[in-house]
Amino acid sequence: MKQKVTQKLNVLITGASSGIGNMTAVYFAKKGHTVFGTSRNPEKIDKKADELFSYIRMDVTDDASVNETIQTLLQKIEKIDIVICNAGMGISGPIETTPIEYIEKQINTNFWGTLRVLRSVLPGMREKGGKIFIIGSMAGRAGIPFQGYYAASKFALEGLVESLRYELMGFPVQVAIIEPGDFRTGFTGSRLKFEDERDPYFKKCKQAVAIMENDEQHGANPIVLAQLLYKLALSNRKLKVRYSVGMLFQRFAMFLKRILPCNLYEYLFSKYYKVS
Numbered sequence: 001m002k003q004k005v006t007q008k009l010n011v012l013i014t015g016a017s018s019g020i021g022n023m024t025a026v027y028f029a030k031k032g033h034t035v036f037g038t039s040r041n042p043e044k045i046d047k048k049a050d051e052l053f054s055y056i057r058m059d060v061t062d063d064a065s066v067n068e069t070i071q072t073l074l075q076k077i078e079k080i081d082i083v084i085c086n087a088g089m090g091i092s093g094p095i096e097t098t099p100i101e102y103i104e105k106q107i108n109t110n111f112w113g114t115l116r117v118l119r120s121v122l123p124g125m126r127e128k129g130g131k132i133f134i135i136g137s138m139a140g141r142a143g144i145p146f147q148g149y150y151a152a153s154k155f156a157l158e159g160l161v162e163s164l165r166y167e168l169m170g171f172p173v174q175v176a177i178i179e180p181g182d183f184r185t186g187f188t189g190s191r192l193k194f195e196d197e198r199d200p201y202f203k204k205c206k207q208a209v210a211i212m213e214n215d216e217q218h219g220a221n222p223i224v225l226a227q228l229l230y231k232l233a234l235s236n237r238k239l240k241v242r243y244s245v246g247m248l249f250q251r252f253a254m255f256l257k258r259i260l261p262c263n264l265y266e267y268l269f270s271k272y273y274k275v276s
Ligand SMILES: NC(=O)c1ccc[n+]([C@@H]2O[C@H](COP(=O)([O-])OP(=O)(O)OC[C@H]3O[C@@H](n4cnc5c(N)ncnc54)[C@H](OP(=O)(O)O)[C@@H]3O)[C@@H](O)[C@H]2O)c1
Pocket: 014, 015, 016, 017, 018, 019, 020, 021, 038, 039, 040, 041, 058, 059, 060, 061, 086, 087, 088, 089, 090, 109, 113, 135, 136, 137, 138, 179, 180, 181, 182, 183, 184, 185, 186, 187, 188, 190, 216, 219
């Protein structure tokens, strides 16, 4: 169905300095909407490349940073129509041996970080309306070897969104989770890897992570996500709980996850990641 832009939306996108967030910010801005994109270090960004939208400082791991940024924004604009909770990062390493500080960073950024933004925008949006998109991952539907904590952070978001949708029934705000497969972004380069040659999982971990990184580097173009988010933001239809998006074989893998017996799915994927 063809979309018609009837109003100028105020759009807040966390993690807009790179990858999916940046592509989405540029896409909405080029369509004429007012975009506020967050970064921990807006001063480091090449302004020429992104003069289409405004950067605001936010570190999603810091309560004060999130709350102050949202409050300052709400003093400038009447309401935020669309929020895209996208800021995130990944760690890799074995469940048993990954140091606790890596795990804390993972959960604090992806889960708590999303939660901080969500709780900060909800009072206004619950009253004035809008749509919230949480960027999850296909790894939030299917565990991956040596990215267990990343998967856990994204599985947690799935439960959060499912629960929140019930609680928001009757209010004019909708929420959905977007589950990207592999996309070519800065995500691979920013991954925090725990690798130690003395670790009993070292070889398997290195091999499995190399397969994932190769998939990411040959992944889809984030424009696909920007287009989907734009379509959903403007649609008059009720949002579904989740939208899986990515290359055909990855969407097929999600389909297999739903229909195959768990042990068969596990067997197939252990072969794919060469861990069995
Ligand atoms: N790429 C993929 O294959 C893939 C697949 C599934 C899901 N995802 C999800 O998609 C989202 C975006 O990732 P991407 O692939 O676009 O990666 P990216 O290119 O590395 O971008 C990550 C963004 O998150 C921001 N960020 C990181 N830590 C932050 C923090 N503590 N506070 C605020 N902002 C922070 C970064 O901004 P600053 O550094 O400027 O602060 C950056 O703009 C993530 O949630 C990721 O888990 C990605």
